[in-house]
Amino acid sequence: MHGMSERQYAERIGLSRGAIQKAKAAGRLVLHADGSIDADASDARRGETTDPSKSRAKAHSPKTKLKPVPEAAVTAVGDTLREQGLTAPSVGGGTTFLQAKTANEVLKAQERRIRLQKLKGELVDRARAETLMFRLARDERDAWVTWPARVAALMASELTAALGDGSEVEAALMQKVLEAHVRAQLDSLAEIRTGLA
Template identity: 30%
Template sequence: MNQSDFAKLHNVSRKTVTLWKARGWLISARGVIDVNASNAQLERYRKSVTQPEKSYLGNGLGNKNKLLPSDQLGVLPNAVDDESVEQTATRIMSAQGASMTLDEARRVKENYLALLHQLDYERKSGELVELAVAETILFDQARASRDAWLNWTTRIGPLVAADLGLEADRVVDTLTSYVHQQLRQLGQPETEIQFSFK
């Protein structure tokens, strides 16, 4: 089929068919368009060309923007620590392949945008806290607790020594050694604590 006939088949102008050809959406040999192969390419890259009644997430009632629930998105790789957005996108594309149709790509994009908006809402509403902020708070709390224990021996040791009638220096040194031992044990827990982040 020539370009004019192909344009009539799809009810578009010749200029549009020329644009499709420039984009590599048409399969042709010696000026003749392979209709089946070209239709397959158009179906893959151009939204609803060969089946106009089909919308990428539509339900036949014009509801194109309905998002799929997150459990229907398919299994996608999780984020990896210290990975840039570009690296994550490359890894996801490697796992998913770059063979999605335009409709599938739009569906994935819209669902990811919805998840990003949900994440932004949860962050702004206070339901989520940045991991770096949480780590800083936990570190500061642990350091404050450690400092309080280290100062406790010099504050309480003389009082205990006076109650027991012992030398204050000996009591402070003894308490300090036991506090140091306890802090070392707290710094190396026997069981690993598992955190669950939403």
């Protein structure tokens, strides 16, 4: 035998014999003519064809070079965990893979919930909602601005009848007073800023 057996190669790289058989069947191993495994060539081929994130062998060995995770990503993971009432790492304290995976699953669940609410018609587009809210407020304001002209004459005649002493309340004066009070009220309402959070 020129190379290693499945069992020997499995021991060498720290995987099960079944994993070696799967790699052999998938063509990720280099074999000698007698069917034994060429260890060095197989290591090289496995290195080229194996997804590093799915590799269990020596994930934390000194030779492994891990890319640093941007601080913004770590902060986002912490924010997501805190929103759900879960323990989040302190800034600069390092995020574990489990915490990052939990945050990812939480975000996926939130995204699915939002998508489902949109499909059910429970959520609307924010820009459309703001446009409708603005239009409703403008229509409401316009209705109040024109209200004094519509009711001033009616109110003046009712007040004249209520006084009963022969004095007359002028419709134009009534309209002027009503307009001043309505505009003051609309100005105070304009200071209220409503936003969609």
